[in-house]
Amino acid sequence: MTKQELPKAYDFKSTEARIYAMWETGGFFKPHNDPNKPGFDPNVKPFVISIPPPNVTGELHIGHAMFVSVEDLMTRYHRMKGYSTLWVPGTDHAGIATQLMVERDILQKEEVTREEMGREEFLKRTWEWKHKYGSLITNQIRRLGASCDWDRERFTLDEGLSRAVREAFVRLYEKGLIYRGPRLINWSPGLKTAVSDLEVEYEEEEARLYYFKYMLKDSDEYIPVATIRPETILGDTAVAVHPDDERYQKFIGKTCIVPILNREIPVIADDYVSIEFGTGALKITPGHDPNDYAIAHKHNLPIISILDKEAKVNENGGSYKGQDRFDARKNLWADMKKAGLVIKEEPYRTTIPRSQRGGEIVEPMISEQWFVTIEPLAKQALDAVKDGRIKIVPERFEKTYYNWMENIKDWCISRQLWWGHRIPVWYCPDNHMTVAREDPTACATCGSKDIHQDEDVLDTWFSSGLWPFSTLGWPEQTPDLEYFYPTSYMETGYDILFFWVARMIMSGLEYTGQIPFHTVYLHGLVRDEQGHKISKTKGNVIDPLILMDEFGTDALRFNILVGSTPGNDTNVGPKKVEANRNFVNKIWNAGRFVIAAIDSQQSIDKPGDYTLADSWIWAKLQQLVRDVERQIQNFQYGQAGQAIYDFIWNDFADWYVEVAKEQLKNDATRARTVDTLARVFDISLKLLHPFIPFVTEEMWGHLRRAVLDAGASHIFDDSPNALIVAKWPEPRPLEGWEETKIADFTLLQEIVRSIRNLRAEKNVAPSKRIAANISAGAKTALLKAQANVIASLAGLSEAELSITETLQEKPKDAAALVVGSVEIYLPLAGMVDLSNEKARLEKELKEAESHIQRLENLLGSDFANKAPAALVQKERDKLAGYKDTAEKIKAQLK
RNA sequence: GGGCGCGUAGCUCAGUUGGUUAGAGCGCUACUAUCACACAGUAGAAGUCGGGGGUUCGAGUCCCUCCGCGCCCACCA
Numbered sequence: 001m002t003k004q005e006l007p008k009a010y011d012f013k014s015t016e017a018r019i020y021a022m023w024e025t026g027g028f029f030k031p032h033n034d035p036n037k038p039g040f041d042p043n044v045k046p047f048v049i050s051i052p053p054p055n056v057t058g059e060l061h062i063g064h065a066m067f068v069s070v071e072d073l074m075t076r077y078h079r080m081k082g083y084s085t086l087w088v089p090g091t092d093h094a095g096i097a098t099q100l101m102v103e104r105d106i107l108q109k110e111e112v113t114r115e116e117m118g119r120e121e122f123l124k125r126t127w128e129w130k131h132k133y134g135s136l137i138t139n140q141i142r143r144l145g146a147s148c149d150w151d152r153e154r155f156t157l158d159e160g161l162s163r164a165v166r167e168a169f170v171r172l173y174e175k176g177l178i179y180r181g182p183r184l185i186n187w188s189p190g191l192k193t194a195v196s197d198l199e200v201e202y203e204e205e206e207a208r209l210y211y212f213k214y215m216l217k218d219s220d221e222y223i224p225v226a227t228i229r230p231e232t233i234l235g236d237t238a239v240a241v242h243p244d245d246e247r248y249q250k251f252i253g254k255t256c257i258v259p260i261l262n263r264e265i266p267v268i269a270d271d272y273v274s275i276e277f278g279t280g281a282l283k284i285t286p287g288h289d290p291n292d293y294a295i296a297h298k299h300n301l302p303i304i305s306i307l308d309k310e311a312k313v314n315e316n317g318g319s320y321k322g323q324d325r326f327d328a329r330k331n332l333w334a335d336m337k338k339a340g341l342v343i344k345e346e347p348y349r350t351t352i353p354r355s356q357r358g359g360e361i362v363e364p365m366i367s368e369q370w371f372v373t374i375e376p377l378a379k380q381a382l383d384a385v386k387d388g389r390i391k392i393v394p395e396r397f398e399k400t401y402y403n404w405m406e407n408i409k410d411w412c413i414s415r416q417l418w419w420g421h422r423i424p425v426w427y428c429p430d431n432h433m434t435v436a437r438e439d440p441t442a443c444a445t446c447g448s449k450d451i452h453q454d455e456d457v458l459d460t461w462f463s464s465g466l467w468p469f470s471t472l473g474w475p476e477q478t479p480d481l482e483y484f485y486p487t488s489y490m491e492t493g494y495d496i497l498f499f500w501v502a503r504m505i506m507s508g509l510e511y512t513g514q515i516p517f518h519t520v521y522l523h524g525l526v527r528d529e530q531g532h533k534i535s536k537t538k539g540n541v542i543d544p545l546i547l548m549d550e551f552g553t554d555a556l557r558f559n560i561l562v563g564s565t566p567g568n569d570t571n572v573g574p575k576k577v578e579a580n581r582n583f584v585n586k587i588w589n590a591g592r593f594v595i596a597a598i599d600s601q602q603s604i605d606k607p608g609d610y611t612l613a614d615s616w617i618w619a620k621l622q623q624l625v626r627d628v629e630r631q632i633q634n635f636q637y638g639q640a641g642q643a644i645y646d647f648i649w650n651d652f653a654d655w656y657v658e659v660a661k662e663q664l665k666n667d668a669t670r671a672r673t674v675d676t677l678a679r680v681f682d683i684s685l686k687l688l689h690p691f692i693p694f695v696t697e698e699m700w701g702h703l704r705r706a707v708l709d710a711g712a713s714h715i716f717d718d719s720p721n722a723l724i725v726a727k728w729p730e731p732r733p734l735e736g737w738e739e740t741k742i743a744d745f746t747l748l749q750e751i752v753r754s755i756r757n758l759r760a761e762k763n764v765a766p767s768k769r770i771a772a773n774i775s776a777g778a779k780t781a782l783l784k785a786q787a788n789v790i791a792s793l794a795g796l797s798e799a800e801l802s803i804t805e806t807l808q809e810k811p812k813d814a815a816a817l818v819v820g821s822v823e824i825y826l827p828l829a830g831m832v833d834l835s836n837e838k839a840r841l842e843k844e845l846k847e848a849e850s851h852i853q854r855l856e857n858l859l860g861s862d863f864a865n866k867a868p869a870a871l872v873q874k875e876r877d878k879l880a881g882y883k884d885t886a887e888k889i890k891a892q893l894k
Numbered sequence: 895g896g897g898c899g900c901g902u903a904g905c906u907c908a909g910u911u912g913g914u915u916a917g918a919g920c921g922c923u924a925c926u927a928u929c930a931c932a933c934a935g936u937a938g939a940a941g942u943c944g945g946g947g948g949u950u951c952g953a954g955u956c957c958c959u960c961c962g963c964g965c966c967c968a969c970c971a
Binding site for chain 2: 227229283289533552591763765866867878
């Protein structure tokens with residue numbers, strides 16, 4: 001019976017989609033302990049992650065690949081550990097982003113404005129857009145291998161989540177924690193909506209500072225004032241100076257004249273003004289500057305708005321009415337120049353507030369908006385992290401979190417958009433407010449039927465803040481909510497710690513009375529191969545889809561996961577992904593070897609004794625399992641992945657497989673070798689599965705079939721028929737024999753390496769089998785048992801290999817090697833020139849002696865008294881070893 | 895102004911609580927198409943762990959300080 005040949009190179013293209021479909025249709029993404037189904041056991045521990053919902057209209061970028069890789073790793077690990085694992089998928093309606101996209105792609109083409117189209121039609125079109133493109137992103141996330149329970153997929157604007165948003169709003173309102181009023185907010189003139197403080201980005205830019213004269217009323221005297229935005233002069237309601245400023249003290253209480261408009265405004269004193277800075281005098285524009293706004297409140301100054309929603313000058317700006325803010329700046333300044341009010345202007349570097357979305361300069365403006373009183377919410381959220389109920393990984397971000405929470409300001413939650421959750425407030429003609437969970441038909445105060453709903457929608461983050469519990473059914477007390485909430489990990493980028501994580505913690509505590517998750521894991525940002533920040537303008541955008549096309553999903557995932565550390569940025573690029581593709585291929589081919597070995601066996605049911613290599617690889621594997629477990633528990637996923645990589649490539653493929661080739665030739669060792677290959681490879685695949693799920697699942701399937709065909713079902717007796725739900729390898733306590741076997745095999749490796757080294761140095765043809773005499777002392781029995789392995793690995797002729805306890809006499813014309821206490825003679829006479837042998841040996845002696853010197857110094861110091869005894873003993877043994885080596889080299893030099 | 899991070903081989907980066915002779919990938923040098931894999935193998939070259947000081951038997955790792963980058967927060971016109 002001939003088995004089907006596996007191709008030499010792993011073909012991810014034909015594998016990935018098939019494997020994913022197998023998982024999904026097999027129901028493996030669902031929690032095995034479902035509270036909605038019979039047989040539910042409340043005592044089984046759940047493990048839950050809510051996906052950071054990508055924008056519903058978005059397309060996959062490398063940031064998605066990052067969170068999917070990490071969360072899928074977390075999820076698969078816990079699934080294999082036996083948790084009832086749930087990863088809740090979904091998408092975000094992303095108010096501004098989506099609305100902008102629809103406006104750009106539909107309205108612009110049809111040459112209609114949003115206003116012309118009308119709200120109802122616009123929303124209809126946006127929903128159509130969502131239905132058309134909404135599955136794009138989720139399909140791309142599937143392609144990354146995400147083991148989400150797609151039956152529980154949610155959307156922030158779907159019915160259930162909208163109900164949750166209403167409930168949350170009404171509760172806060174009823175508690176008095178939501179208010180409406182005119183406040184100074186950040187206005188985005190391009191988007192024509194308010195944005196929150198977080199949505200404004202400050203960048204240092206080149207600007208100009210304008211100096212001018214504030215003339216005193218009925219006087220030739222003036223106060224010099226500087227500003228970056230001259231147009232705001234139109235809204236000035238005072239000039240402020242420091243009370244102690246001797247230059248200006250005489251003006252305090254007097255009146256000055258607003259340039260061009262000729263309004264009269266007072267000169268006030270406030271110690272907010274710094275005497276040293278600028279001219280030492282400050283114009284106060286409460287309608288368009290947050291500091292001035294505060295000062296105006298303190299001094300009871302009038303507040304004048306001079307700009308409309310498009311940032312054009314309004315009726316308060318006199319003749320400048322209708323001009324764009326920047327035109328008004330130019331024109332007003334020109335007019336002031338003519339009037340002789342200008343002193344000078346100069347270049348000036350300052351921070352300019354820009355909208356995170358549109359990029360245009362944000363204008364502080366007075367506007368009627370809805371706010372959340374944030375302090376009581378922040379207090380709880382602060383405590384939850386401080387008292388350890390929520391842990392942030394890496395820990396340093398806890399400090400960042402505290403700092404933000406302690407200085408938080410009220411949250412402006414209303415947006416002048418259409419795409420989003422409409423604010424559940426209705427007004428009657430008498431302006432009574434009705435705030436309701438269900439759409440009302442009449443005013444709650446006066447009963448008027450003539451009511452209309454607030455036009456504004458809520459900030460997108462208001463609904464995403466509810467995500468961990470709204471997706472589980474809140475406000476209803478569903479079985480899902482009961483069992484799966486609070487969730488376990490919140491995994492996301494550090495860049496949205498405030499936007500999202502902080503708000504989820506506040507919301508969770510406020511609405512559910514519980515923390516929404518107990519651990520926050522923050523990953524770093526993805527950078528390009530050179531470590532540069534990725535940006536469209538720089539043109540170094542990394543498309544994960546292209547990388548997956550070329551190298552496969554596993555390779556991309558492994559790149560993202562390995563070599564990175566929590567909270568630190570990580571580099572991704574074709575070169576790196578290619579290197580990981582090579583690793584994936586290595587696994588594939590190691591697997592082919594293992595399977596071929598199994599197939600060649602009649603039965604591997606009755607293995608014999610373990611060889612040294614069998615024990616060694618098993619010991620190394622146990623070490624690996626312990627190591628990986630510890631690293632994963634500590635969120636050191638990169639370290640864990642690296643350890644598995646090293647084991648598979650360096651220990652398993654480079655050494656054990658090579659030894660196995662020899663052991664398979666021998667009847668006495670064959671069965672145990674096949675058995676060991678299968679077991680070690682099986683466990684390796686299990687450890688690797690959360691990192692690179694596709695190739696491991698595929699290869700494990702082949703392995704399992706081969707093993708079962710060979711009648712060795714005991715190897716897999718604890719595992720179901722898919723790796724994704726196989727049992728995670730449990731670490732076992734260290735056993736005494738492990739270190740011995742590792743030490744013995746390490747000696748063998750060193751012997752082999754030193755022979756290979758010499759051969760390379762002497763240019764002995766790789767295919768040339770040479771003779772060797774080994775004098776092994778105490779290690780004689782050990783090495784004798786491994787004679788065939790040593791011969792095969794070092795290219796020795798087994799027939800001409802002699803291993804004895806001592807040598808009667810030193811072979812003539814042989815190159816000599818010393819490994820620890822083992823002496824090796826390679827009679828190379830006739831093959832190579834041995835004239836420089838003496839120099840080589842002297843060099844080695846020198847090296848050994850320098851070690852002896854170093855160790856004698858070390859052991860002669862306080863180290864011997866103060867360091868742990870085991871460590872000291874280790875160094876002593878080492879010293880003895882070097883001494884032995886040196887002695888033997890010296891003897892050879894005689 | 896406050897806070898955080900980084901500086902380790904030519905390049906990009908790991909290095910958990912201080913404990914051998916500091917590691918990986920890529921690149922580089924030499925050799926190898928043999929029967930898991932040339933997406934490979936074997937052997938090799940390459941680092942005063944940014945500078946200085948301190949604690950310690952012992953420091954890439956802890957403390958101080960200086961230098962150079964980067965990020966976050968913040969209301970100085």
